[in-house]
Amino acid sequence: MSANLLLIGKSGAMAARAALDLTAQNIANAGNPDYARRTLSMAEVAAKGGITMQQDVGLSGVRPDRVLRSDSLFLHNEARRTSGDVARADAELAGLTNAETSIEQAGIYTAIVDFEASLSRLAADPLDGALRSAVVEGGDRLAQTFRIAGNGLDIAEADLRFNADAGVEQLNLLSGELARTNAGIARARPGSSNMAALFDQRDALLRDMAQLAGVRTQLDAMGRAAVSLDGQPLVTGVDSFALAVAANPDGTLGFTVGGTAVELDAGSLLGASQALRGIAELRTQLDGLTAQVINLANTAQANGIAPDGTQGQPFFSGSGASDIALALTGGNQIATAPAGSGVDSRNIGNLQALRDALAVNGPASSADTLLFNLSSAIGSRTITRDALRTIADSAGVALSAETGVDLDREATELLRYQQAFQANGRVIQAAADIFDTILGIGR
Template identity: 25%
Template sequence: MSIISIGVSGLTAAQIALSTSSSNTTNAYTTGYTLQVANFSEATAGSGVQIASVDRQYNQFVTSQLNSSVSAESALSTYQTEVDQIDSLLADGDASLDTLMQSFFSSLQTLASDASDTAAREEVIGAAQTLTSQFTQLGSYLDDMADDVNSQIDDQVTQVNDLTEQIADLNKKISLTSALGTTSNTLLDQRDLLVSQLSELVDVDVSTQDNGSYTVSLSNGLALVSGNNSFDLQTGVSASDPTQSVVTYVDAAGHTTVLDDSVFEGGSLGGLMDFRDNSLTDAQNQLGILAVSLTQAFNSLQTAGVDLNGDTGSALFSVAAPSTYGDTGNTGDATLSATFTDDVSALSATDYTVKYSDSDGYTVTRNDTGASVTATYDSDNNTLTFAGMSVAISGTANSGDSFLVLPTRNAASSFTTLTTDGSLIAAGTSTGASDNSNALAMLNLQTSSIVGGSKTLSQTYSALVSDVGSTASKIAGQLQTQSSLTEQLTTLQQSESGVNLDEEAANLIVYQQYYQACAKVVEVGTSLLDTILDIN
């Protein structure tokens, strides 16, 4: 190879190196861009130089660790955003339920002082209406949050499908360039950026195939992307609980599989499901059991007393009966309807699953702990009694059928006062207008363990506020730790794959000098050739 050819090979290599360094410099702030390095090697012809490849400074292990950390951080951030709303809602001191319950019992104390005082009776009615209104407002807010969470799950599943479709399309392009013996760093960067964005939504595992394609899978191994194909997620109504959305997986044959919420451990989608299944449901049930317990205990005293008109008292409060749902996969035609019994102490702030089998008949389990619940079946009336409820069964259940019973989840939003007439408060147990014996019993409900037979109303509400606050603090602490880890991994990843402008500025000078030196080689070669030609 002539000296001119050697110099030209250097000029070509210098141009590629300068172009690579220039690209690094101009993309220093481009999201997802990976540092590129031009690799020099001796020319295959024997003399001169060539650029063997322009490679990305990419570390798959560090990137995978970073994506996992981003996924965990996103889940915690989403959970915190949601639980902070409940924490702020319950912690409003001026209008908290505890303050309003104290005001209600304070009005009963005034009534007990003079049961014939119509103004005191009206004060009780007013305090009751204010209390139930606050219950309704809080319950409705939580119900709206549940609807909003379902809506967010729908939106995020749509985003997941959009990203996986783009990743599959890039897989196709990358495998094609690989088959042609070339590599597109731009396509690789675009795909890694999409995977990073996907990790913010859901925790995924990524593996690289021989042709350079990515296989992107959920934690249970189901592939969202495999080669050129992407597989959709869908949302639908839960077969057991129509108030909740579930996510299903659609395989290549179009068959759908319902995914358990535990599949989504990370990402904002996982954070939403974790919040919904734990903090939100628990808050709804805890508020609900307060409403039900107060309703049952107070109404029991009302109907045992006498009002100002000398009549037997009637219910002051009303709350919706437990909700019951049959699983859509049931093969029998049985339906359940539930009512609360007078045994207030048996109520618990949880949901229940009722199952029927030919061998065991009807069995009941708590959904929060999975523990079995003692249930009594009356074959004569076809009723099942458990946990402070009487469940009437119509139709015939087949073995394997199951039913969901929600005693308290929707109770708070349905809590209401039935009358505006203070004379209907059954303050006494005789026809005497000044009889306050029943009013004193009503007042004692404030300090009685009427919630689950173990806690007062105030203790239950305080425990709810404390639990939500504790969860919010715990999540905030975990988020801070996870954010620090993400920051460390980002720093590590950028130290390898990020653009350092100082280094690139130095590289530009080096490659410029290298180009000038190679140009000098060509100049010398040209001069020698001219000299040889001039000899003649």
């Protein structure tokens, strides 16, 4: 009897200690987003009878059976889906915001207004050399602002492409790591701590992959993950397939898996592609605005004469924001008078025609429209991003409530298993007392 009590007490103490260790592990990982709460299931230890006991079964204590990991396939999928949507919106918004900053910091609208103001001052005295030099300086400054804006868009595009290349590389690394994790899951003993840790690693990898490319995931009976993009396998068992990226003619990004084109529906890589499309459209508008300024100024020059009686020369060279430059070499080349006027004419008819062309639905109005549309697009995308983030946060909270660590609950478990450990210690003590009493009877 005492021997059985000793075994029962020992097994109970060992099981309680294992449960205490697992509870302490939960508490240590309370703030770890990659950790799912563990619990320890117990099983009875049954000893079968010997020769004289036929096949009777006697209970001989308890043993730790399996490490159970809190999980929810639906909540994990929802958290991954919503986080991929937020990552897409964040990447697109960041790219467009950088483009807007480039345009605004260049000061295109201000430069256009200043150029128009210099023409208005020249109209007061069309032969004044200082006023003519001021117009030339204003034109040169305007050309510089367009080039600065174009360079800013180049930098924004380069940054997006660099991030996309880095994201593709990271996704491929994650795919390879997930394939290795699948191999580890296949070898691990079900219900072991190692298996639970591998499942944590699997879910963390899937979350990061979803944020990059909005992958689709399926789990087999063993818990191994199969990942696909647009129906093309990215990870299958212990095999992974590389994602590749290339630039499309329209400025967006094209993605392939194993040479097959795939369409992304979420993730930061898709957001980068969408931002590149927006910047390409913005560049087209900026080049159109630049061409408008070039055409208006050069047309006016061609229709007038300079103070020395020669026909006006082109004011600007180039065709877009990247190559616009001042073509005039001095203020004396500004054609303020209409064709047919005499030398040193104070007739400002041609200058006035240029001023009217600039004023009525001219570049300033176009620049204002460009900036307004860009600001409106960023504002609407910010609202969308914030709404998606709220949804993602809700999904994250739901997942955390299901799989995360609740310190109050763990404190209760600590007290429970500590008392169980002490109780089993008393069982062992009672067995020892009984054994000592039996030994004392024969004395």
